[in-house]
Amino acid sequence: xxxxxxxxxxxxxxxxxxxxxxxxxxxxxxxxxxxxxxxxxxxxxxxxxxxxxxxxxxxxxxxxxxxxxxxxxxxxxxxxxxxxxxxxxxxxxxxxxxxxxxxxxxxxxxxxxxxxxxxxxxxxxxxxxxxxxxxxxxxxxxxxxxxxxxxxxxxxxxxxxxxxxxxxxxxxxxxxxxxxxxxxxxxxxxxxxxxxxxxxxxxxxxxxxxxxxxxxxxxxxxxxxxxxxxxxxxxxxxxxxxxxxxxxxxxxxxxxxxxxxxxxxxxxxxxxxxxxxxxxxxxxxxxxxxxxxxxxxxxxxxxxxxxxxxxxxxxxxxxxxxxxxxxxxxxxxxxxxxxxxxxxxxxxxxxxxxxxxxxxxxxxxxxxxxxxxxxxxxxxxxxxxxxxxxxxxxxxxxxxxxxxxxxxxxxxxxxxxxxxxxxxxxxxxxxxxxxxxxxxxxxx
Ligand code: SF4
Numbered sequence: 001x002x003x004x005x006x007x008x009x010x011x012x013x014x015x016x017x018x019x020x021x022x023x024x025x026x027x028x029x030x031x032x033x034x035x036x037x038x039x040x041x042x043x044x045x046x047x048x049x050x051x052x053x054x055x056x057x058x059x060x061x062x063x064x065x066x067x068x069x070x071x072x073x074x075x076x077x078x079x080x081x082x083x084x085x086x087x088x089x090x091x092x093x094x095x096x097x098x099x100x101x102x103x104x105x106x107x108x109x110x111x112x113x114x115x116x117x118x119x120x121x122x123x124x125x126x127x128x129x130x131x132x133x134x135x136x137x138x139x140x141x142x143x144x145x146x147x148x149x150x151x152x153x154x155x156x157x158x159x160x161x162x163x164x165x166x167x168x169x170x171x172x173x174x175x176x177x178x179x180x181x182x183x184x185x186x187x188x189x190x191x192x193x194x195x196x197x198x199x200x201x202x203x204x205x206x207x208x209x210x211x212x213x214x215x216x217x218x219x220x221x222x223x224x225x226x227x228x229x230x231x232x233x234x235x236x237x238x239x240x241x242x243x244x245x246x247x248x249x250x251x252x253x254x255x256x257x258x259x260x261x262x263x264x265x266x267x268x269x270x271x272x273x274x275x276x277x278x279x280x281x282x283x284x285x286x287x288x289x290x291x292x293x294x295x296x297x298x299x300x301x302x303x304x305x306x307x308x309x310x311x312x313x314x315x316x317x318x319x320x321x322x323x324x325x326x327x328x329x330x331x332x333x334x335x336x337x338x339x340x341x342x343x344x345x346x347x348x349x350x351x352x353x354x355x356x357x358x359x360x361x362x363x364x365x366x367x368x369x370x371x372x373x374x375x376x377x378x379x380x381x382x383x384x385x386x387x388x389x390x391x392x393x394x395x396x397x398x399x400x401x402x403x404x405x406x407x408x409x410x411x412x413x414x415x416x417x418x419x420x421x422x423x424x425x426x427x428x429x430x431x432x433x434x435x436x437x438x439x440x441x442x443x444x
Contacts, residue, residue, distance in 0.1 A: 013362035015310065015382060016336030017400075019132035021047045022142030023098035024061055025170060027128075029194020030150065031215035032093030034086050036062040038075060038110060039100025053402035055173075055200045060210055062086055062095075066102055075103060076113050083117060083124055090210050094126045094218060098146065104133035126218070128153050139399075140312050140337045143170045144234075147194060148241035154218055155225035157249040163189040163223070164275045165230040165251065167242050169258065169314055170399065173201035174411040182269065182414060185283055188276035191216060191224050201408035225249035231271055233258045234314040235345035257349060258314055259413050260421070261322035262291060269414070287415035294419060298426040299327055301444075305429060308332035308369055310379030311398035313339045313358070315412070319378050319397065321349040326422060330354040331372045334365045362386060376429060393432040395424050 020037050024047050027035040037044040044063035051059045062085075064070075064078040079097075086095055099110055114127045130149035132142040147167060168179055176197035183190045198214025224230075226249070230242035235257040245251040259268035265288070273280050307328045309319045313335045320330040330351055333342060338359035346354060357368060366386030369377065377387050377394045381403040387394040401407035411417040430444050 008361070008364065011361045013366075013382065013385070014336060015334070015360050015362050015365060016138035016140075017050055018043070018047070018101075018134040019137050019139060019142030019145070020098045020100055020134070021050060022139035022144070022170065023096070023130055023132045023146040024051065025139070025196065025200075026143050026146035026150070026194045027096030027098070028199045029196040029215050030094060030096065030128075030221070031217040032211055033096050033215065034060060034062055034090050034092040034094075034211060035096045035098065036064065036082055036086065037100060038064045038079060038097055038108070039102040040066045043100040043102075050400060050402075051200075054400040054407045056405060057200050057202065057212070057408070058208065060090075071102060071106060074106065074108055079110075079113055080117055083127065084121075087123065087125055092125050092211060094128055096146070096150075097127055097129045098132040098142070099130075100132075101134050104131060104135075138337050140170065140314075140339075144237060144241050148244050150194075150221070151224060151241060152244045152248070154221045155245055155249060156222045157225040158223075159226060160228060161189075161223060161226045163191065163227050164272070165224050165227045165242065165245065166190050166192045166272075167230060167232040167234075167240070168192065168413075169232075169234045169237075170312060171233075171258070171413060172410050173197040173408040175413040175417065178411055178414055178416060182284065183272065185281040186269075186272050186276050187278055188272055191220060191227065193221060193224070225251060227251050229254055229275055231256065231268070231275070233268070235317045235349065236313040236339040236341040238339075238341055257321065257345075258318035259417075260318040261325045261418055262288065262295075262415070263325060264318060264321060265414050265418060284415065287419070291415045291419045291422070294422055295326060298422060301426045301429055303327040304329060305375040306331045306372070307376045307378060308334070308365075308372065308374040308392075310334045310365055310377065310383050313337045313342050313345075315398050317342055317345045317349060317351075320346060320351050320354060322418065322421070323378070324349075324351045326425075328376075328425075331374050332357065332365075332368055334358075334360045334368070336360060366390075376425065378425075393428045395421075395428050397421070 024035040027033050044061045048059045048061045064082045130146045195216050199212040202212050229252045231254045232240050232242040242253040246253045259265040305328050307323045309316045316335050320333045323330050332355045334357035343356045380398045
């Protein structure tokens with residue numbers, strides 16, 4: 001069954017954040033990059049606050065600080081001042097410029113301004129621009145539009161190389177580190193982009209580094225147009241940022257769902273092994289074996305339990321498919337994004353019967369949770385008020401997770417990420433049953 005989000009006079013407890021936030025996240029996967037938000041200070045502050053509370057890392061996000069006059073006459077001089085200040089204070093390799101609703105609403109010719117700036121002062125850092133009006137989409141769209149803009153502006157064609165591009169989407173730093181580990185084990189050179197595995201989950205340093213180490217360099221990314229193929233994760237992407245490499249440089253695009261669950265991980269790792277012309281390493285086979293064994297051990301605790309999933313559309317679809325794979329019944333799959341493709345993506349993953357809610361806020365999701373009464377919710381911290389009031393246990397996944405620490409270290413992907421998730425799902429259900437029990441069994 002598919003339900004449209006109910007018509008409501010206003011969004012209450014939003015389930016989406018703004019498109020420039022997705023852009024900033026993607027820019028943090030580029031080496032030596034400082035994100036610059038073209039618009040008012042408040043937008044950059046909001047983005048910083050959200051990202052810091054999730055990743056718990058320093059988050060320098062510059063702003064062109066629009067005032068009343070720049071709102072009327074345009075932000076040309078603000079942009080010039082901001083880029084000059086960034087050059088002098090940060091010495092970045094690249095400035096990632098994304099626009100706010102305000103800059104887009106006044107029709108700012110940001111691309112033209114950048115062209116004029118670069119022509120007038122060759123000492124300025126390279127500027128990469130993406131238009132991210134939030135009235136056209138949320139962080140999910142902002143992220144993928146930024147990945148596409150970067151690839152469009154940086155990748156170059158040429159002789160084919162034995163390497164692949166992997167576009168993993170807005171996953172966690174732990175997920176990115178795991179993918180790098182898998183690629184190394186398979187022996188496949190890869191451009192994993194964006195890679196914020198170090199920039200957003202780095203070590204404690206004696207001295208503050210304004211631009212954290214890590215990320216993919218422009219020189220490396222330039223070779224993305226010469227890869228054997230692009231493997232892109234995301235069921236609802238149509239066609240997604242990897243298509244630009246196919247259009248411009250003839251790099252074939254392989255589209256897969258996020259590798260959560262045995263079947264989805266099998267498909268993803270088989271695609272990587274195919275690209276490498278190699279067999280899967282023993283270490284992955286062992287992880288798979290342990291995961292299947294855990295499914296056998298834990299199936300009696302999860303079978304036929306009803307679950308609701310809330311999150312970014314690709315993550316929500318992948319989690320619902322995982323839940324169905326372990327014998328749970330997905331009853332609600334909800335997202336603040338409005339892709340119009342979640343129902344179809346779920347059907348392609350073999351998930352039937354779940355209510356699909358796109359463009360939803362947490363109030364409307366809470367109302368459906370109250371009506372459907374699932375046994376468990378998989379979702380971000382924003383799902384906590386509703387699940388608390390309904391006494392439904394919550395397994396925190398996705399973004400944002402800002403009522404726990406370690407969000408950057410939540411592993412969702414591959415056999416190993418699925419193992420962690422499966423254990424947490426089972427243990428959360430067991431813990432909840434124990435909490436409600438008058439007997440207090442210690443043996444379950
Ligand atoms: S005005 Fe637009 S860009 Fe700024 S914080 Fe709000 S949604 Fe984001």
